[in-house]
Amino acid sequence: MVQGPKEGYFPNLPKQRKHGKMFRNMSRNPQARLRILQGMVTALVRHERIETTYAKGHETQKYAEKLIEFAKRGYKDPKHMGIANDWLAENDLVHKLFKVLVPRYESRNGNYTKLWKVGERGMHLHPRASPMVFLEFVGNPFPPMQPPKKKNPGWLVNILLDGVKEEVKKTEALDLAKTIPWGIEYNYTGIIDQDVRIKNPTTLPKSEELRESQEIKVDTKDAKAKIISPENKGTPV
Amino acid sequence: MCSRRVFRDFSKLFTVRGYCSKTTLSNSEVRALRNEIFENEKQRQMALVTRVEKIQVKNVDDINPCKLIMNKGLSTPYNIAMHFNKFYRDRSALALVNGELWDMLRPLTDDCEVTLLHFKSDDPREVNKAYWRSCSHMLGNIIDSAFKNDYFIELVKVPDIPVTAGCFAYDADLKMDSWKPTTKELMCLGQEGFRLYEQSLPFERLEVDTSIALQIFKHNQYKKQQIEECGRSSIVLYRCGDFVDISDGPMVTNTGFARNYSVTAVHDIISKTSSRGCLQRFQGVALPRDFYKIHHTTWEPIEERASKPVYIDSEGPWEADKENLKDEASG
Numbered sequence: 001m002v003q004g005p006k007e008g009y010f011p012n013l014p015k016q017r018k019h020g021k022m023f024r025n026m027s028r029n030p031q032a033r034l035r036i037l038q039g040m041v042t043a044l045v046r047h048e049r050i051e052t053t054y055a056k057g058h059e060t061q062k063y064a065e066k067l068i069e070f071a072k073r074g075y076k077d078p079k080h081m082g083i084a085n086d087w088l089a090e091n092d093l094v095h096k097l098f099k100v101l102v103p104r105y106e107s108r109n110g111n112y113t114k115l116w117k118v119g120e121r122g123m124h125l126h127p128r129a130s131p132m133v134f135l136e137f138v139g140n141p142f143p144p145m146q147p148p149k150k151k152n153p154g155w156l157v158n159i160l161l162d163g164v165k166e167e168v169k170k171t172e173a174l175d176l177a178k179t180i181p182w183g184i185e186y187n188y189t190g191i192i193d194q195d196v197r198i199k200n201p202t203t204l205p206k207s208e209e210l211r212e213s214q215e216i217k218v219d220t221k222d223a224k225a226k227i228i229s230p231e232n233k234g235t236p237v
Numbered sequence: 238m239c240s241r242r243v244f245r246d247f248s249k250l251f252t253v254r255g256y257c258s259k260t261t262l263s264n265s266e267v268r269a270l271r272n273e274i275f276e277n278e279k280q281r282q283m284a285l286v287t288r289v290e291k292i293q294v295k296n297v298d299d300i301n302p303c304k305l306i307m308n309k310g311l312s313t314p315y316n317i318a319m320h321f322n323k324f325y326r327d328r329s330a331l332a333l334v335n336g337e338l339w340d341m342l343r344p345l346t347d348d349c350e351v352t353l354l355h356f357k358s359d360d361p362r363e364v365n366k367a368y369w370r371s372c373s374h375m376l377g378n379i380i381d382s383a384f385k386n387d388y389f390i391e392l393v394k395v396p397d398i399p400v401t402a403g404c405f406a407y408d409a410d411l412k413m414d415s416w417k418p419t420t421k422e423l424m425c426l427g428q429e430g431f432r433l434y435e436q437s438l439p440f441e442r443l444e445v446d447t448s449i450a451l452q453i454f455k456h457n458q459y460k461k462q463q464i465e466e467c468g469r470s471s472i473v474l475y476r477c478g479d480f481v482d483i484s485d486g487p488m489v490t491n492t493g494f495a496r497n498y499s500v501t502a503v504h505d506i507i508s509k510t511s512s513r514g515c516l517q518r519f520q521g522v523a524l525p526r527d528f529y530k531i532h533h534t535t536w537e538p539i540e541e542r543a544s545k546p547v548y549i550d551s552e553g554p555w556e557a558d559k560e561n562l563k564d565e566a567s568g
Contacts, residue, residue, distance in 0.1 A: 152357075154359075154360060154361050154362060154365075155356070155357065155361065155528070156356060156361070156365050156368065156400065156524065156525060156528065157524060157528045157531060157535075159365070159400050159401060160400075160403060160522070160539045160542075161535065161539065163401055163402075163403045163542060164403075164538045164539060164542050167542060
């Protein structure tokens with residue numbers, strides 16, 4: 001029987017998942033569990049995109065990320081080489097790890113993999129079917145999982161909104177917004193809130209609407225200037 | 238007492254002269270007359286198609302390319318869309334027939350290749366233009382119907398305003414001095430637009446001789462002038478509900494596209510054609526049904542921008558106060 005990889009090689013794995021359980025035990029003994037994960041990691045490095053259940057995919061994601069983090073330190077250290085040999089069951093993949101994947105992620109700190117949730121398996125057969133997932137390395141040569149988002153500058157909404165944006169840029173509204181001390185004004189200390197309350201009523205728009213039955217009363221002294229015309233008695237509309 | 242009565246009568250007479258035109262007809266009566274002539278002419282033209290002939294129509298589209306056999310002079314691009322499904326039928330607003338822009342409700346005349354356009358296609362520029370045109374046609378409809386019968390209103394023209402200006406407009410002669418609408422009145426006008434949306438009235442196209450067009454617009458001096466100046470043998474008319482107007486170029490299928498409709502501003506502009514030297518310009522914005530999920534925080538700045546006066550295709554703003562001050566100073 002083939003011995004699985006040793007868990008002690010990865011010192012900084014997440015400590016606690018939930019309810020005091022560190023890892024999913026996958027209803028097996030620890031060695032069998034690690035053997036499954038080893039197979040998953042090798043498949044991921046081989047194909048760069050695999051389909052599994054959510055539990056397996058989420059578990060392998062941690063180990064795949066750690067593998068690349070160690071591989072980025074260099075292949076000259078025998079300890080790192082040992083980790084790569086342990087976790088990749090097929091020897092030709094060790095070459096791929098150090099020559100292809102490590103140069104790809106040189107400028108990246110973490111988030112080398114991505115998990116896509118894709119519905120549930122056999123939902124029509126069983127009500128509690130396991131949720132399925134796609135696990136992939138970022139920057140793989142396959143076509144993307146989601147279509148790229150279009151900007152659609154020709155749509156009528158976007159034409160109108162672009163016009164609004166240009167008008168705002170011409171004014172000084174954006175520069176003024178930077179000068180407003182947001183942190184102070186929206187504090188929940190009672191002292192400054194009082195000033196805001198006093199300011200607000202002055203900025204509110206005045207209601208100057210006329211109802212149809214309503215008439216304007218004119219003082220006799222000012223009647224010289226204002227004569228009640230048929231317009232004022234009701235709206236023409 | 239006697240003198241008071243006399244003054245009252247005088248004032249009444251004065252107001253009648255000031256705010257109504259010389260014709261005794263009201264707006265609604267003129268509208269009914271126009272509609273009647275249009276209806277008669279349309280039925281006359283429909284009666285000319287006596288024999289049903291068949292034509293081959295090719296639908297050039299990515300989704301469902303096919304060949305159809307249709308009736309000459311009767312079936313329209315809308316009937317093509319009806320063959321597929323409801324979604325396809327409702328979203329298509331305009332058609333391209335052999336590379337020429339075509340209304341959805343205009344009958345086909347020959348063998349042709351048709352593509353149907355919609356608001357979310359890759360290049361929706363032509364659809365946007367047609368939408369803007371038809372929205373200003375709706376605005377004309379609203380101005381014509383919203384005012385009380387005491388006020389005789391003459392519509393002038395649709396100014397040529399691009400979509401990038403942020404609003405569509407309609408110029409009208411209200412024959413009232415410096416009428417500025419309140420926010421409530423503007424909202425009422427916008428509600429009329431929503432009523433048209435609910436009815437989803439079709440835009441009917443009709444090509445008529447100039448004599449009939451002159452007969453339709455005999456109560457409107459501006460439209461009459463327009464018809465005489467253009468010097469064509471035939472003129473294209475559009476009808477929406479019972480409102481008839483002159484317009485070139487295609488329009489969208491029906492008023493059901495104008496989901497968010499609001500009339501935003503009314504202001505005065507200079508014009509030499511009118512006797513008083515000024516016209517009123519009505520402005521508005523609308524969005525098609527495809528974008529009705531727009532959030533109010535994005536819709537409000539669009540409305541705000543449309544409420545600023547736009548003087549494209551006019552001779553500038555008309556300031557009543559300045560001229561009045563001049564008159565007072567001189568006399």
